[in-house]
Amino acid sequence: MARIVWILFLCTIFPGVVGFSGSNVKDVITKLFTTDGYSNKVRPLQSQSVTLIINVEFYLNSVIDFDEQAEVLTTSGYLALTWMDEYLTWTPSDFNGTTEIFLPQDDIWKPDVSLRNTYNSFKGLGSTYLYVKVQHNGDVTWKPFQILKSTCAVDIKYFPFDKQLCEIKFTAWSYSRLEIDLNAGANGVTLEDYSANAQWELTKTSYKEVNDDSDEAAVIFEIELKRKSSFYVINIIAPVILLSVLNVCTFLLPVASGEKAGYSVTVFLSLAVFLTIIASELPKNSDVVSFMSIYLLLMSILSTLIVALSLLQIRMSEWATEQTPIKRFLVLLIKISLFLRCKSCSTKIGPRSSTVKVVEIYDDDKKSLKSVSDDDFDWSDVNDAIDFLFFWLSMIFTCVCTVVIFCLCVTHG
Structure with missing residues (x-):
């Protein structure tokens, strides 16, 4: 009985927590798309001269494969994109405390972000069956999951003890930096769900924005991989x-x-x-x-x-x-060999006018020196x-x- 009283109290004080129903969500959707006439073809800002800031985080799940010959890096993961849609706002108290709804990704405006350095054909992120979460204040969260095949220049100089730095570049094709600013946020690449690869060790991740001189709306995530050389x-x-x-x-x-x-x-x-x-x-x-x-x-x-x-x-x-x-140089080769093999050996060369050379070799068996002429070789x-x-x-x-x-x-x- 006390639990039921406590739940009723929460519903009274915080009606948005447990109070709204499916009909309330329908009413919100009707208000946004029918009454307000929401269009997914319009950039979601009242003032179209203002730059829309989109925060981007990359959640890396795994490095599936790194094909050095084709110079292709295959990864799995998803992006978390958040932005403010000024046309998707409502007052929660008007809809029994409804604070958030989920909508198909194609029903609302979203940036046409795709992998820039793709190995395959260019295509947009996500799919028609994915949903986005919309807050009552206009905050939109989109998390498209995808298998990414990106090109990566391979430095084979130190193979098999090499490190490879690969870039995964996402860009909004239809917009410039004046319309959209892709911000990597504070975390950049997130590894909380990362699974280790048997061939490559993930040593470092980072992110960077495009050059200030460029008008391209893009963000670059960097992944440093070290080959397991065992x-x-x-x-x-x-x-x-x-x-x-x-x-x-x-x-x-x-x-x-x-x-x-x-x-x-x-x-x-x-x-x-x-x-x-x-x-x-x-x-x-x-x-x-x-x-x-x-x-x-x-x-x-x-x-x-x-x-x-x-x-x-x-x-x-x-x-x-x-x-x-x-030949004489071969005789010299023999003498050098004999000298290096026996520390007691010495070479005696006669007068300059003489053409006979004598090599003294220490004989271990006879404990004496014996002389060998060039003709004996x-x-x-x-x-x-x-x-x-x-x-x-x-x-x-x-x-x-x-x-x-x-x-x-x-x-x-």
């Missing part, structure tokens, strides 16, 4: 680095094994496969080149040189010093020197390229 590190980067190390290990195989050329060609083809995979993940963009593509290109060039050198070594292994003498010594020197040169080159390029990418990310 998948690429495990499935692409780690195998590529391991292949680069295996590429250098070609020089550990002796020519006599008969597997050197086949091994080097196999590694080269493996690097080419990964280069194709990465190329398929990136947009066909000639303005910016990915560091990852540069790294794979360098490793492919190195692998090509290793294949060519391996084939040359196989050819040299068939040569005899009697028919094909060893053969093509197997050349191959051994090439294997030793180019193994370390290739290893240093691979390590430097790997550390420098991936440090640049990771530090940027």
Whole structure:
């Protein structure tokens, strides 16, 4: 009984809370559209020289997909647009405390706002089955929900540790800034209903209005996305680095094994496969080149040189010093290799008039020094020197390229 008395008291004091009925809403609609003759073709201001301010907030629900090749960002969300319609006003006390009504969006005036940088054909926001909320003082709230496909320029330089800044631009096509001012309000992009994406991390959101010099009625929402790189590190980067190390290990195989050329060609083809995979993940963009593509290109060039050198070594292994003498620069290559492999080695060069050079090599078995003349070297010594020197040169080159390029990418990310 006390509850019923309390409800009757509320109805007396606040009739707008529970007092108005469906017939009251019909009376309001009749008053607005029949008696007042409301028209959705007229900008809702008594003075048409005044700028209509429309507050816009973007509620982002999710990042559905980011197609880097097509440079298309697909998001889901809705806009919350509010403005004052001076022709949609009434006195609540005249209609039993009716303070708000809901009307189909096409029955009232609304700004023809649409996505400016759309990937698909241009179309207006919302749908015929959506309703707008109208307050008795003329405040109108419109919340059109939509799947948005917007273009976004992709910067692939630091792939897969890259960040992408995408703009979602909304504009009122038929009006200039003198008629309509789209104001992003205080919040801009709202993330209270946002669901995380498995491939991209949303790091920052912002908004901005168009340049003051422009006459366009528009607002721009910015979304910064950071790629989650774990998948690429495990499935692409780690195998590529391991292949680069295996590429250098070609020089550990002796020519006599008969597997050197086949091994080097196999590694080269493996690097080419990964280069194709990465190329398929990136947009066909000639303005910016990915560091990852540069790294794979360098490793492919190195692998090509290793294949060519391996084939040359196989050819040299068939040569005899009697028919094909060893050139002086190859002898120097052998001496450098011997010097680097044995700290006790030293080179003694005779008088300038002498053409005979002697290399002293410390013999661990005999614990003594033995002298070897240039004529004692053969093509197997050349191959051994090439294997030793180019193994370390290739290893240093691979390590430097790997550390420098991936440090640049990771530090940027």
